[in-house]
Amino acid sequence: MPTIHWLGAGLSSAPGIRRLAAGNTPLILWNRTASHAAAVVAGLSSPPEIRTLDLDALAAVIRRGDVLVSMLPADMHLQIARLALDNGAHFVSSSYIAPEMLALHDEGQQRGLCLVNEVGLDPGIDHLLAHRLLHQYRPRHRPEHRLRFRSWCGGFPALPNDFRYKFSWSPVGVLRALRAPSRCLQNGRETVVQRPWLGLSRYDAELPAGRESFEAYANRDSLPFIAQYGFDPSWQVEQFVRGTLRLDGWSAAWQPLFEELQSLEGEAGETRLQEIGAELWHNYAYAEGEADRVVLCVELEALEGGQPVWHGGLCMDARGNEKGSAMGRLVSHTVSLAVDSVLAGELATGVSAAPSDPALIDAWFAALSELGDEVHPLPGAQLQT
Template sequence: MTVHWCGTGLSAIPGLRRLLSERDDVTVWNRTEAKARAAVGDLTEDIRTFDMAALQAVLAEGDVVVSMLPGDHHVPLARLCLESGANFVSSSYISPEMRALDGMATEKGLRLVNEVGLDPGIDHLMAHWLMADYRASNSFSPDNVLSFISYCGGIPKVPNAFRYKFSWSPLGVLKALKSPSVSIRSHSELRVSRPWDALSRYDAPLATPESFEVYPNRDSLPFMQEYGFEPGWTVKDFVRGTLRLIGWAEAWKGVFSEVERLEGKPELDARLAEMAAEFWEKHAYDEGEPDRVVLCVALEALSDGVPVYHKTYAMDAWGDARGSAMARLVSDTVALAVEAVLAREIAPGVSAAPSDPRLVTRWLDRVHTTAQHLMVVDHLA
């Protein structure tokens, strides 16, 4: 069996290097072979120029394809895996097109594993841990009122005036500002067309408590079932969102105005691309400059209005000699998924980060070695 790791961008390197140092069955594919050799050439000679036809020619039954390429490659690569009897891993959200491959993957006994990076990925593991812990506690009752939040953000370790820095193309971040979100707030469904219309403050229980600006991201509601919330439960809040430094909204007012001004107009995409180029020039990380990642996932249960369970899984990580925090957290979790697929520890079909307690514990133990600060805070202790 061979692991075909496709893509050696910045977010891929630490996990790929770990796999290469531990295994001799990894082939590295990248659209620019020279860049891949510069990143991992000291660990392997098996580096090839990425091409679907070339990959198809060598892909064998039982292999694993890892896609760290842009999102539009994921489904074609997954389909190629189904044709060849191979497995697939990516860190990206499961798209409807990927979900549609579940039946065929299950029938063939193949694993198409997604959402195994940072967010989505580590946040799922924390949610599964909290739900299992809550269900096992004396406080558990189907009559409790539950609140769940999950906030994650990549932010500069040393704050700047723009309150943000980019570790890769800013275009994806800017396009996300156009994305609507769905969440539950105060027992009601909250639909928001623009992130800044639902901005709020969050006090994170880090080693040194710190406040952030947060807003809901994407559609949170499908994750209620994913995390084991049952249909009859009363849910006051359920939100998965993005975390930013205090002052971010003020610093980005001009960006928001541009998006609002051009919303629905054909020139919007061109303007976003223009801003992305400008931001990459002005607000990219310098060589060796540390980034920072903060992730907090919390579950609270109320009985007759009184808190009976309230814990937060909190993580604070930053770039160091091992590389950027974002790259470590994303790619190392992907590497863990590759190992789990090879060991057949994940069931066939299309799936996200596992809920199996053994894998959740093992993977979070790995995060303990990657993040500088990771702990469960019991707010009622």
């Protein structure tokens, strides 16, 4: 029987670890601090084996068909994927597919191994929502349709604070993302924004509990996902944006920080970035038991003659509870479902992202619903025939 090796027991790992530990597949939890890993699985009737993270020790016990789950910092994923390939094991991570990871695709296929990425929340569940909308729209497509696609996701305190944000992962990672340019389609044209706060817009979400207004900005490079989501090259796409939601008032609260980030340069700037990250973690980390909130909205709209003729929208609005933080549940439960699918032979070999198969998407969403996190139609979106 294969073994699941879960590497890293951080803030976004606990619910997925506990779910897999309740299954029938042997699970070993590897973490730098064994005592922290023990706290994550405390109270389980059959807790997994815990080992101190050491890659040499890990390599010595991997067997063909095992699954390595990397919830370590993103710069370690390639090393773990390489370790998996060299030992005949599969690999799963929630992070974006880096070019160096994609370069392993052919080798993974040749060895019959899965290298699965982008199966967390964002990226992950957002991909599943996009694929579901594309499946629903495709039979209704007409050549004259002009398409607008929007995918927004954000995590923030369930009870807003003055800073309009708290950190569930490294503040330095958040700061680096704010210093990176974004690329998307707006009004049929490629749009590049050098700093996210320079391209802020508003997003009015018609959530199940009512309408709510957020600040929103594009992040990373949205354009490769046009093909990944299955948009036909002949389709007329006038808007395609993947981005981040923030609570109303976020940009005003962060303005002094934006100004300092803009000025950082060179080695001194990197040092200051690390200092700012430490300060933010000290001042704005979640308190023990404090509830967070995650809002994810994905919409696809078709227009003809300037008028909407089809509009599909799906959303999640989750809050932290006794089962874990909203962020931790949505990231790690989805990772754990990917592990199940790897072991069941449901995913393609080589490098892949969240699945597009309708039946598998339905199964994953059903499992998430059973775990307490449901996908809802956006009340403002109607699937028109």
